Amino acid sequence: xxxxxxxxxxxGDVQPLAGLAVRLRAVGAExxxxxxxxxxxxxxxxxxxxxxxxxxxxxxxxVTKARPSAEDSARIVARLIAGxxxxxxxxxxxxxxxxxxxxxxxxxxxxxxxxxxxYVYACFHPFELPSPHYPPSSxxxxxxxxxxxxxxxxxxxxxxxxxxxxxxxxxxxxxxxGLPPVDDVRGHVLTDRPWLAADPVLGPWGDLPDVxxxxxxxxxxxxxxxxxxxxxxxxxxxxxxxxxxxGSMPMNTSEDAAKVVVEAIRAHGRxxxxxxxxxxxxxxxxxxxxxxxxxxxxxxLFRRVAAxxxxxxxxxxxxxxxxxxxxxxxxxxxxxxxxARRVAELGIGAAHDGRxxxxxxxxxxxxxxxxxxxxxxxKTVATTIRADGTAVAAKLxxxxxxxERQPASAGGNR
Numbered sequence: 240x241x242x243x244x245x246x247x248x249x250x251g252d253v254q255p256l257a258g259l260a261v262r263l264r265a266v267g268a269e270x271x272x273x274x275x276x277x278x279x280x281x282x283x284x285x286x287x288x289x290x291x292x293x294x295x296x297x298x299x300x301x302v303t304k305a306r307p308s309a310e311d312s313a314r315i316v317a318r319l320i321a322g323x324x325x326x327x328x329x330x331x332x333x334x335x336x337x338x339x340x341x342x343x344x345x346x347x348x349x350x351x352x353x354x355x356x357x358y359v360y361a362c363f364h365p366f367e368l369p370s371p372h373y374p375p376s377s378x379x380x381x382x383x384x385x386x387x388x389x390x391x392x393x394x395x396x397x398x399x400x401x402x403x404x405x406x407x408x409x410x411x412x413x414x415x416x417g418l419p420p421v422d423d424v425r426g427h428v429l430t431d432r433p434w435l436a437a438d439p440v441l442g443p444w445g446d447l448p449d450v451x452x453x454x455x456x457x458x459x460x461x462x463x464x465x466x467x468x469x470x471x472x473x474x475x476x477x478x479x480x481x482x483x484x485x486g487s488m489p490m491n492t493s494e495d496a497a498k499v500v501v502e503a504i505r506a507h508g509r510x511x512x513x514x515x516x517x518x519x520x521x522x523x524x525x526x527x528x529x530x531x532x533x534x535x536x537x538x539x540l541f542r543r544v545a546a547x548x549x550x551x552x553x554x555x556x557x558x559x560x561x562x563x564x565x566x567x568x569x570x571x572x573x574x575x576x577x578x579a580r581r582v583a584e585l586g587i588g589a590a591h592d593g594r595x596x597x598x599x600x601x602x603x604x605x606x607x608x609x610x611x612x613x614x615x616x617x618k619t620v621a622t623t624i625r626a627d628g629t630a631v632a633a634k635l636x637x638x639x640x641x642x643e644r645q646p647a648s649a650g651g652n653r
Contacts, residue, residue: 248341258460262629361434456628484514551575563621
């Protein structure tokens with residue numbers, strides 16, 4: 240069995256593919272991964288011997304620069320879809336199945352059609368699948384009339400927007416390839432049976448009879464790396480610190496953000512571990528109560544902290560929850576506000592109100608996260624977070640008949 244895994248996203252989109260790739264290779268499948276050409280992505284996959292096919296431009300450069308104009312966005316979409324029909328098509332030659340993830344891989348299903356291979360769409364959070372329980376995301380700017388509040392109507396507007404943004408260029412390529420036009424881009428990409436690679440406790444899909452979703456559980460990449468010796472020494476030197484990091488989010492006010500979070504953490508009598516990330520956060524002084532890291536094993540680190548302050552990416556939320564660490568989620572966009580609300584609903588942390596924290600707002604959120612009640616609840620919920628998502632997904636990929644038999648929410652042990 241040969242499998243191509245494809246994503247055009249940030250670290251939170253690439254790392255789950257690495258987890259699935261490792262699992263597939265362990266059970267004898269040949270795997271290659273098609274992702275943006277960021278050096279850190281190539282290094283991550285190279286560590287596990289997974290062949291990488293680069294597509295598009297580096298994601299870090301795309302995410303951290305100013306928001307593109309309408310004309311720039313149109314050019315980005317055109318290049319992405321062209322890359323599907325060119326780069327992805329070449330990478331998928333000889334494969335038996337093509338798994339597409341991340342934001343609207345519009346042309347990938349067409350590639351599978353042309354090659355006559357199986358196509359699977361998988362997402363890492365339920366909030367991009369149409370549901371009456373929540374509205375579609377409105378990033379990067381308000382996309383829908385403010386007087387429209389009905390969730391189903393908003394999802395209909397979302398489908399129309401997808402057709403407007405992706406339909407013309409997609410159908411131009413399909414026509415050139417001899418394929419019929421697509422009149423519902425979102426439905427075409429998602430398919431009638433999308434996969435949801437999110438933990439059922441953190442990101443439940445529910446039982447919606449009109450949408451057949453296979454929930455595999457989150458695709459976790461086991462991390463056996465030891466923590467750096469200097470970080471170990473810092474952790475051993477006092478009470479558990481508060482971790483703060485915003486992953487692949489640029490945090491345009493990163494200098495102020497570092498000052499705000501460190502001072503808020505200190506106000507609670509806590510030490511801090513500051514992750515630089517794509518925001519390039521740093522230390523604000525030379526005091527011994529703070530430690531900066533560029534890269535570290537979150538699975539090990541989060542088990543040793545008092546709380547995790549983060550942006551609300553699916554991967555960080557899941558890793559912190561599985562470690563039993565209380566969370567403060569400062570959501571920036573896309574699925575992150577949904578994860579922030581879910582953390583608060585579960586009682587395992589606090590949802591910060593808004594993208595830009597100040598001393599007062601972050602102090603208040605930390606007040607909630609650092610209570611004994613939140614700590615105890617986080618430890619309880621940690622015992623329910625599953626770790627078998629890649630095993631479930633690998634079985635479904637290698638046994639297509641099992642996919643047809645699988646109920647909408649795939650089962651499994653922690």
